[in-house]
Amino acid sequence: MYKLLKIGCFIILSVTLSCQGKKEAKKPNVLFIAVDDLRPELGCYGQKQIISPSIDRLASGGLTFINAYCNVPVCGASRASLLTGMRPTADRFVGYATRAEEDAPQAVSLPEVFRNEGYYTISNGKVFHHLNDIRESWSEDPWNPAENGGSYLNYQADTNLNILRSGIKRGLPYEAADVDDNGYNDGLLAEKTINDLKRLKEMGKPFFLAAGFLKPHLPFNAPQKYWDMYEPDEIQLPDNYYPPQGVPKEAMHNFGELRSYYGVPAKGPVSDEMALQLIHGYYACVSYVDAQIGRVLDALDELGLADNTIVVLWGDHGWQLGEHSLWCKHANFKTSLNSPLIVKAPGFKNAGETRALVEFVDIFPSLCELANIDLPKQLQGKSFVPVLENPQRTWKDAVYSRYIRGESIKNQRYLYSEWTDENGVIQGQMIYDHNIDPDENQNIISDVSIQDTVKVLQRKLHQAIESRTK
Ligand SMILES: [Ca+2]
Numbered sequence: 139m140y141k142l143l144k145i146g147c148f149i150i151l152s153v154t155l156s157c158q159g160k161k162e163a164k165k166p167n168v169l170f171i172a173v174d175d176l177r178p179e180l181g182c183y184g185q186k187q188i189i190s191p192s193i194d195r196l197a198s199g200g201l202t203f204i205n206a207y208c209n210v211p212v213c214g215a216s217r218a219s220l221l222t223g224m225r226p227t228a229d230r231f232v233g234y235a236t237r238a239e240e241d242a243p244q245a246v247s248l249p250e251v252f253r254n255e256g257y258y259t260i261s262n263g264k265v266f267h268h269l270n271d272i273r274e275s276w277s278e279d280p281w282n283p284a285e286n287g288g289s290y291l292n293y294q295a296d297t298n299l300n301i302l303r304s305g306i307k308r309g310l311p312y313e314a315a316d317v318d319d320n321g322y323n324d325g326l327l328a329e330k331t332i333n334d335l336k337r338l339k340e341m342g343k344p345f346f347l348a349a350g351f352l353k354p355h356l357p358f359n360a361p362q363k364y365w366d367m368y369e370p371d372e373i374q375l376p377d378n379y380y381p382p383q384g385v386p387k388e389a390m391h392n393f394g395e396l397r398s399y400y401g402v403p404a405k406g407p408v409s410d411e412m413a414l415q416l417i418h419g420y421y422a423c424v425s426y427v428d429a430q431i432g433r434v435l436d437a438l439d440e441l442g443l444a445d446n447t448i449v450v451l452w453g454d455h456g457w458q459l460g461e462h463s464l465w466c467k468h469a470n471f472k473t474s475l476n477s478p479l480i481v482k483a484p485g486f487k488n489a490g491e492t493r494a495l496v497e498f499v500d501i502f503p504s505l506c507e508l509a510n511i512d513l514p515k516q517l518q519g520k521s522f523v524p525v526l527e528n529p530q531r532t533w534k535d536a537v538y539s540r541y542i543r544g545e546s547i548k549n550q551r552y553l554y555s556e557w558t559d560e561n562g563v564i565q566g567q568m569i570y571d572h573n574i575d576p577d578e579n580q581n582i583i584s585d586v587s588i589q590d591t592v593k594v595l596q597r598k599l600h601q602a603i604e605s606r607t608k
Contacts, residue, residue: 164510166446167338168257169448171431172350172454178453187372193431199482201529206478210455211469211541212541213234216498217264218266218267220454221248221265221272223499223503236267237266237271245272250275253277259347261276262281263352288326294321298313311357318361328430357399360425364422364429374417380463381463383581384568386565389557391468445484449481449483457473470555479498495536518606536598554596556599
């Protein structure tokens with residue numbers, strides 16, 4: 139009798155343990171890859187000139203969102219919005235140096251939600267703009283090679299180091315140094331992330347591992363070999379190296395960020411020679427960072443973690459590489475707002491691309507749904523998991539972005555933006571028809587035939603602005 143009882147207890151205990159084991163095993167890990175200033179100029183976005191085999195490989199096993207829009211086209215604000223799942227307003231998530239914990243003190247962050255569910259959470263590189271923002275998000279101190287003993291400028295060439303030492307200005311906005319991958323920050327970041335993957339595997343807990351790569355943010359510094367991947371003769375200025383016809387002045391800017399570097403004039407256009415070097419340098423940085431991402435993805439495979447890990451890769455906003463005669467981000471054009479987003483999740487075999495409109499506030503609820511985690515109250519986006527299930531399905535009819543006073547609404551066909559003064563009086567408007575003008579060269583706001591469309595978009599935009607103030 140005692141023996142039977144003992145066997146019975148053993149069976150019950152075994153079943154309980156194995157169920158717990160199963161439940162633990164089902165919790166997917168998250169590899170959360172942010173890439174600073176990466177625009178969707180990648181092979182998997184149909185761009186032929188760029189060399190991005192690692193990101194393309196990730197995309198081939200996941201879903202590429204062709205129409206992903208950031209909610210605010212500047213680093214700190216975009217990240218704070220994405221990581222809290224809340225939209226920017228006139229008072230919240232405005233500039234590059236946004237602190238999420240100051241602008242949204244009530245918010246629980248995306249990694250914090252996972253940490254509260256028993257995940258081990260790690261932040262490497264640039265995830266929040268400030269390393270210690272919402273510190274309770276992370277199981278251990280966040281680490282960034284640019285801050286832990288390094289620098290964001292990260293120059294290695296004497297020319298630039300000498301300019302920097304002179305104290306006149308930063309160095310040039312680019313450099314090609316004869317160093318190996320770990321000679322710049324992102325190589326070190328890949329190495330730390332790979333070591334963390336090994337450590338996390340040993341630990342055996344579900345994890346949320348964030349790797350925030352620092353390139354292709356200015357300055358465009360990359361090892362020489364990545365510059366050598368591109369023939370200088372094949373680098374060209376964009377077809378629309380001029381402002382759109384009929385553009386309101388509010389839409390344009392002076393690309394002050396670029397002007398803080400040596401050799402860039404205080405006003406007016408950069409020389410064509412520098413423009414081509416900038417494009418070449420951006421490409422070199424994309425290929426450099428792509429190779430570092432490849433190292434991390436290889437490690438994920440080799441450690442046998444890939445099958446149970448959600449991989450999400452995003453660039454925090456777009457970038458003008460001369461389009462509209464602009465450089466940098468900070469604008470309401472598609473070139474600043476349309477951003478890369480690739481998601482590979484266990485159990486979803488629909489590799490390919492989707493044209494569904496999604497926005498960065500949707501990432502938070504999507505990752506929660508994929509990991510079966512309850513949503514915190516503050517979220518203002520919508521999970522796009524149904525799009526992972528069926529990439530062709532009808533989805534959001536519009537997405538929204540804002541920058542300073544410019545408010546934008548994008549539907550499948552149009553991108554409409556408006557700027558108002560303190561009293562709500564409209565100062566500038568622009569609308570582009572992406573069906574016939576995907577590069578946004580002609581603002582058609584004055585066309586008689588577009589006025590009804592503008593009214594509809596305006597009404598939706600104003601309703602959205604009112605609803606996001608919480
Ligand atoms: Ca950025």
